[in-house]
Amino acid sequence: MARYIVRRLLTMLLTMILVSMLVFAIVEIAPGNVARNILGAYATPEQEASMSRQLGLTRPVSIRYISWLFGSDWQAKGEIGLPMAQIISEQGLVKNAREWWAVAPNGEHLQWTVEEGKLYKLVLLADGNTEKILDESSWKAGEDGDEYFWGVDTANRAAKWVKGSKDIEYRLDYSGWVESTGAPVEYIPLSKGLIRGDAGVSLRYQAPVSEVIGRRILNSFILAALAIVVSIPTAVILGLIAGLNEGKLIDRIISIGGLITAGSPDFATGILLIMVFAIWLKVLPGAAVFTSADALWKNPNLLVLPVLTASLVEIGYVLRITRSSVVEVMNSPYVRTAILKGLTYRQVVTRHVLRNAMMAPITVIMLHVNWFIGGLVVVESVFGYPGLGSFILNAALFKDVYSIEAGAMVLILLAVGTQLIADLIYSLVNPRIRYS
């Protein structure tokens, strides 16, 4: 069993790597120019080229893929010769402003800037300000006779300056396009990489993707977990009752009820529930109005209608599968044998029927866990719930590349993970399935 799990984990890793390449390639191939998306219609080709360089988009695809996955700070370390450090500080309403610095052997944190052809280093002081010191002695002689310098600039990039370069950098500053000559000739945007929890900076939110997506994953996870906790036991119990009473009135009622809830689209169910419980009876909130970050804990009522809406569809679906599976098992020869053997009805049901009949629902449930986390877009939209599904949808609409990539990876990880869990549960439920 242990060997099986290890093997499965390794295949999972391989799958993830292949999928990451695929995700990266799809976003890469997809039409749309990232630099132009950021700059808008009025940028000149020079500005666009400069922005592409600054975003590291002119680097080879393979290097960008590796940087996305494993980060680029170690690449920068190789060029600069100093270790990199990411400092996270609070700036105004931005709780986790991230800044990259090079760490000198004496422990000083350094950034560099070139102004009017002269190299300056910026030393981080204890109070968060910087001291600007002329650093002209740091230029290094290059092979082609030019003097160059690799350092960290003030915008979270490693940059290579060439002394006396006439290159113009167009930078979108608070005061607009800043043209500065002596701009770096090469950039490495610094990041830790997806593996180390840094999925890049969202172009839409101008905040780390990991921060935004983390919040959304948590919200979706809460919604999905509650929906599963509510719907699965209810559905399995109802399906069992219906299956054991095949053809009787109770079976008919449950089956038709299940058909109705599974058949009604979730937006219709959601709106009906809102009209009854929020607008008419005024007993429950009709939308997910999060007035603070911990609104869900302070006012769990917010979750009732979204969870109910998501659950109803799921209940109908799972109960019908459970019912037909139970019916099938009840008619199987081994159940007849067990009954003929003289086992009590209860023993027959718990020891023979339940275990065998659960195989199909478990497959469906595990597939649905994944769907629940990412696929509740409609429920999220009806209630204005800030979840992962709507996040990914909007990232795709905005061509927010790092968000799309991170969102896709999260969903794939969930899909692969839940499938592994499903396989393990199979073997627990049905001892005939043995993995080795």
Added chain:
Amino acid sequence: MEKKIHPLVTEANQQLREGKITRRDFLRLSTLLGLTVASAEFLAACGTPEQAATEVPAPAATEAPVVATEAPATGGIVRGGTLTCATRIERVDNPATTSLISAAQPWRHVIEYLTHTDPTGVTHPYLLESWNASDDLLTWTLILRKGIKFNNGQELTADDVMFNFKQWLTESVQSSMFGAMSYLDLSGVEKTDDYTITLKLKTPSIFIPEHLAQYPAGIVPASFGGDITKEPIGTGAFTMEEYVVGERCVLKARKDYWRNGADGKPLPYLDEIIMVQLGDDRSADLSAYQSGQVDTILEPNVAIWEALKDDADTTVVATPTGATRVLRLRADQEPWNKVEVVQALKHCHNREKILALALQGQGTIGNDSHVSQANPEFNDIPPYPFDTAKSKELLTAAGYPDGLTVELAVASDWPESMAYAQALKEDAIAGGFTINLNPMPASQYWEGWTDFNMGITWWSHRTLAPMILAVAYTGNPDGTPAAWNESHWVDQEFSDILTEAVGTLDLEKRKELVGKLQVIQKERGTICLPFFMSVWKIYKKNIHDIEPTPDEYAIFYETWKDA
């Protein structure tokens, strides 16, 4: 106290006497020129400017902005409470570059404006104590109110205002103020002393006070580093406590705000404002409102208005505006570079039908010129009739006897645009146009709004007609379209008359000039504009004093809530 009165005020007063302009227009003009509202009202009511100057001992415009909404509260104002609004929480860094009103809504409670245009269209000093214009309208003096403190304790001085002018007037910043204030160069802005700024204009203009009240003109301190979420510093009555793009922001009342309320204590009345965004399509706004989770919905659309217009628990205030949806056609691209084609499309508009479908009739008919009844310079020029036979004729003349197939970009989030596009698509078939709709999310539309060959763009209200015309339908000095000229239509005659209108204070003369502009734009302009919209403020009955601005600004400084 002797106070110099602008000669044009005397002239305007004369026109008022002769019934050529309305009292409201006179008030607007004279306050624009630096007269206090009290003096202007006095002038309007009786006598000559000379009398007003000597007999009304009012210091230069010092009243706090007058707000007239419902019946004035008679001592019933309650302090405290939280106002919750459903709106959009946009990504904002530099307020000067904001191009969406919704992006400015939360922040206008943190940063304030030099002037304020009240619901009747009269502009007052706000952070300014007063302003003065020279006789030739080329030199304007802005005098700052003393003792106003930013929420970091620093005092607001002319240096801060200079910094803001620098942002607005530097082209590379890409602030819409740059296009709007095309009459002013940065070199013409001078600090006279710590509280006085002098503006030397390139061409005469009367719009300065009104431009200073535009939503990108919020005043940030001179130390501003480019991202207001990192430095939420302003003079406003609230401080931003939390700002989560796409989700929520929380504003808390300041204790030391500079303006006092009706009860003599500092504003604001509310303790807290919470703004939430419920998803990207705002479909949950209505259920949030109806189940009592939010008190108001900002910038409500017609569907929300329809659902709530008869609600017993809701105050609905409608205001006709110059806000509209403009079908703009790229004048520099096929087929719209032929004026007959544009005119043909104009003949395919069944305007009443479009207004009924798009807005349930809640608006006014447009004649393809971007001047609305809400602008004082409006001339009632009838639009082209709905005549598809004429359209076919024009298309044949332009060399398209077999008709034309075009693609129309439209933002699916704006129901009015969608309804307009669909109505036009149906009606234009008979006129020889096959219009393929290309619906997309608004965010995607804004990304390419100036690029599309044919698209329907959302335009907000501007107080005076030439203000919008100068932003959207002019060229740079080199003849290329200005930054916001989405139709890329630059017409020399139009530009010349517009420049003249911008320097004309006399309303009657300006109205005449705008009339010429309306005709030119109707005939040659590459836009179709079938309707202007009404806007609404929609809020619960227990909320009071929300200013019904035609420009859809949400201002909650003097809003209060029943205990």
